[in-house]
Amino acid sequence: xxxxxxxxxEIVCALGMGECLVARSHECDWPEWVxxxxxxxxxxxxxxxxxxxxxxxxxxxxxxxxxxxxxxAAEIEALGAEILFAxxxxxxxxxxxxDLSRAGCATPGAQVMALTAGTLEGIFLGMERVAAALGVPxxxxxxxxxxxxxxxxxxxxxxxxxxxxxxxxxxxxxxxxMGNWGPELVEAANxxxxxxxxxxxxxxxxxxxxxxxxxxxxxxxxxGYDLARAAQELPLLTARPGWNGLRAVQRGRVxxxxxxxxxxxxxxxxxxxxxxxxxxxxGVVVAGQTEGRHWRWLCA
Numbered sequence: 592x593x594x595x596x597x598x599x600x601e602i603v604c605a606l607g608m609g610e611c612l613v614a615r616s617h618e619c620d621w622p623e624w625v626x627x628x629x630x631x632x633x634x635x636x637x638x639x640x641x642x643x644x645x646x647x648x649x650x651x652x653x654x655x656x657x658x659x660x661x662x663x664a665a666e667i668e669a670l671g672a673e674i675l676f677a678x679x680x681x682x683x684x685x686x687x688x689x690d691l692s693r694a695g696c697a698t699p700g701a702q703v704m705a706l707t708a709g710t711l712e713g714i715f716l717g718m719e720r721v722a723a724a725l726g727v728p729x730x731x732x733x734x735x736x737x738x739x740x741x742x743x744x745x746x747x748x749x750x751x752x753x754x755x756x757x758x759x760x761x762x763x764x765x766x767x768x769m770g771n772w773g774p775e776l777v778e779a780a781n782x783x784x785x786x787x788x789x790x791x792x793x794x795x796x797x798x799x800x801x802x803x804x805x806x807x808x809x810x811x812x813x814x815g816y817d818l819a820r821a822a823q824e825l826p827l828l829t830a831r832p833g834w835n836g837l838r839a840v841q842r843g844r845v846x847x848x849x850x851x852x853x854x855x856x857x858x859x860x861x862x863x864x865x866x867x868x869x870x871x872x873x874g875v876v877v878a879g880q881t882e883g884r885h886w887r888w889l890c891a
Contacts, residue, residue, distance in 0.1 A: 592674045593667055595632055595686035598714075598858025599676035599706055600625055602721045605859045606730045613670045616686060618815075621852065621860075629670075631663040632686055642764040642813070642824060649683055660686050662694040672701055674724060679705040680713075680771075680857070681792065684814070708857040709790045711775045715739065717857070738862050742779055745865045745877055749781035752873045755807040757782040758839075761814045761850060763824040765795040769812070772861060773854060780868035782808070802833045808872060809839035810886075812850035818885065821847050825889065840889075846871050848886035 593614045594600040600619040603609055612625065616632040619625050635658050636648050652659055667675070675696065677686045688705050704724055706717040715735045722731020757777055759769035768786035770793035777784040785804040787793060801809075811828065813821050825847065828834060839845050848854055853864040866877040867885055882888075 592676065593631060593670060593672040594619055594676040595662075595691075596676050596678045596706060597621070597685070598708070598717075598856050599678075599704075599721065601856075601858035601860070602718050602734075603676075603725070605718075605734055606722050606725060606727055608725050608727065611725070613672055614667065618685065629666065631666050631670075633661045635659055635661050638815075642762060642827060646762070646765060653682060658690060658693060659683060660690055662686065662690065662696055664695045667696050675701050675703045676721075677703060677705045678707065680707040680709060684855075706857070709771050709792075711742075711772045711861065714772060714857045714861055738859075741862045741878070742865055745779050745862070745869050746781070748875050748877055749779075749869050749873055752781050752875070754781045754783050755844075755872055756804070757784050757808045757810065757872065758786050758801060758804050758806040759784070759810040759812060759854065760801075760828075761793055761812055761855060762795075763811070763813060763827040766798055766801060767793045767814075768796055768800075769793055769854065772857065776861065776865040776868055779865045780872050782868060782872045798831050798833075802837070805838050807838055807842070808844045808846065809837065810846045810848055810854075810868075810871065812848040812854035812886075814855040815851050816849075817851050818847065818849040818887070821850055843888060843890045845889035846886050847889060853885060 592611045595616040597618045600615055601621055604622050614629045614631045615625055617630050677688050679687055688703050708714040708717050718735050719731040722728050761767045761769045770787045770791045774784045774787055774789040785806055813824055853860050867881045869875040869877050870881050
């Protein structure tokens with residue numbers, strides 16, 4: 592198997608089938624040992640630029656029909672993988688079946704399995720699909736049951752708490768409010784999400800909408816950025832007009848989080864993201880403290 596999707600890599604390993612992986616994408620980083628596998632993808636442009644520069648280049652390439660990812664078709668073919676994992680939920684977030692086809696990677700002998708996950712139900716269904724494709728359907732059912740039970744514990748631990756208003760930003764320039772399965776995670780942690788809708792792609796919004804929402808808690812978790820890189824985005828927000836007037840800022844309730852591994856990834860960390868939110872919103876530690884490891888307060 593070749594996984595070109597970080598969440599698929601996590602699911603395969605959680606099913607106890609990690610030894611079947613022969614290569615990975617440049618974004619596959621968990622479990623830690625998968626970093627030893629050959630990397631067969633890379634971005635086609637410099638991703639070290641500013642948020643605005645990255646956004647402009649992504650939009651330009653999408654409009655021009657240019658690829659966002661470079662694939663090593665020769666290496667993939669040489670590895671002889673029977674299954675290639677990709678995604679078809681978003682044309683930007685990770686390698687799609689179209690990318691594989693254009694690069695000549697969709698060989699007749701390989702099955703391309705594309706996951707799609709705009710909701711928690713879709714993510715759990717993806718886990719079962721992967722398990723079925725690997726011939727271990729019972730493991731998939733057990734994995735989903737365990738994750739759903741874990742999510743229910745979050746709900747139960749937070750249910751009696753007062754639900755604060757929340758805005759989660761997944762990009763800083765332009766502003767994107769979290770969508771897809773994110774609203775369900777905020778709901779599970781008993782928060783009132785003010786911007787972003789369940790099952791819908793996030794879209795660029797005016798900064799004024801954040802000011803109007805004026806949440807009690809503001810979470811900054813940029814897509815694809817770890818905690819250190821997310822922290823570098825803060826000047827883009829703190830320099831905006833009205834920043835200091837936000838309730839979350841005045842009350843010291845601005846959180847910076849690892850968006851790459853948690854808030855933006857549709858794999859084995861979605862429930863852990865709900866646990867992170869429980870700790871952010873209510874101080875409830877469900878399965879071990881996450882503050883300082885996966886997120887921190889701006890004032891800390």
